[in-house]
Amino acid sequence: MTAADGRAALLLAVVFFNTVEALPLPRSAKRENYDKPSAQDEIARWQRGLAGLGIHRSQAQLTEAAFALAELGVRARAWLTAPARPLFELTQTGQNWALFTHPDRWPARLVIEVQQGDEWSRVYASLDPEHEFRADALVYRRVRAVYDGQSEKAGRTWNRFASWAAAEVFAAYPEVHTVRVKFIRLHTYEPGESATVLEEVGDRFPEIRRRP
């Protein structure tokens, strides 16, 4: 075996594992994710598209089929990339290029409010030029990614993000004792669907923090 053979063999392994890693297979499959409004909205749109092709399935059937396919994909990827997994994890490298795969028709707007008497007033709201407290940090890509990922299902990180945001408010406004961090859920309409583009649907995941 020559050096050229060795290099070719190594590159074959690199290309193989990275290609499998890049395959459009799901990385996790959680049944509850398929019941979310955005997922059901997507499945309904696929149902209409398939009906146009003469394939008629109920929304429930398509939901189950999508979940079963996802589970299979997760298992296949895990098995095929098992030898390279430790290296992928140590270096946090990979080939997950899922960029705006499902444009979200139910986006969320981040809002931070402070309590003054019985009233709540805004200090920050996404894309609101009159309420821009710490906007530079809140729209910074890494911070945005922390809260944007929580608007469907708030987790532990949302809780900690709210604590951080509240601490920033307390530091900037000594007179403030209570802060509320929340999302306002929106629904995007395409032209022809509604007279308006965005409609506020309601508050989500409000977190209240009091000055320690």
Next chain:
Amino acid sequence: MTATWAWWRALWEGDDDPLPLVLVRVVLPLVFLWDFWQVHQLHLVIPLWGPGDAGGMGDPEHRTAVPLLYQWFAPTVATTRGAFWVLCASTMAVSLGLLLPLSSLATVLVYAQFAEVLPAADRGIDTFFRDVLLILAFSGASRRWGIDAMLFGRRERIAAWPRRLLILQVVGLYFMAGVQKAGVAWWPWGGFSALFIVLQDMAVARHAFDWLQRYYPLTQLLTGATMAFELGACLVPYAYWSRHTRERPGWLRAQFNRLDIVPGWLLLGVGMHLGIAATMRLGVFPFAMLATYPAFFHGQEIRRVLGRLTVADARPWG
């Protein structure tokens, strides 16, 4: 089998002008240094990557799987700050071409720890940066216009495989991004409404686009163009292969060589990324992607363009 193996082996043989990879090595880390500088300026080092007890959003030291950074070192603010400055220094070393294999690997490993501390804050472009660094580590791209060239000797040629692998990486990213766009809004039967919908997302949009209904057909056209660009990426390797085997017969090869789709495809990519930078808040993503585009050109092609610029600059005004 032997013929296939010989073909595969030959695909990675040969040497190359180092200029394209040198440009990537210099510019891409600078893009990320700018990003790290923003983290520092916005006082986000600790909130993003610090221990939970100090306000870190990832709360790494209380998780079941504690990242190695906080297993090996005490979960303190000093550890976070130390790791951050090591990351900045090693990224700068990559750009300067100082001990490139070592500095690239150090950057990957430290950055990977930050990715583990707060996975939500680590995006696709950060993974891409680490992927590219692993290629650069073994490229020899610091042996020209780098400190390593002064320390260990200058090389006029470097191995060709790292540039080819980098092209494959970038093309693979775009193609897979296109393939994974399963949302019906990206496709004709979904009305090509994806960009319109994305630009209404207040977490992503740079401006309020509530007036965009008037320009809906334009957003549909740009959605289609995005898909054409991303899915069209799969043609790029064949375009290079056609160029490489120009002397062989074949109608398709001849058409690819006649059309030379790569410059046009890259121009579409430049337009797409500048459009993203103007309309969305995705941070360094568009600029980091553009920083890898020199890899698509031969050194001679880049020299020719730079030469033209130099000559043009030397001309007296008027």
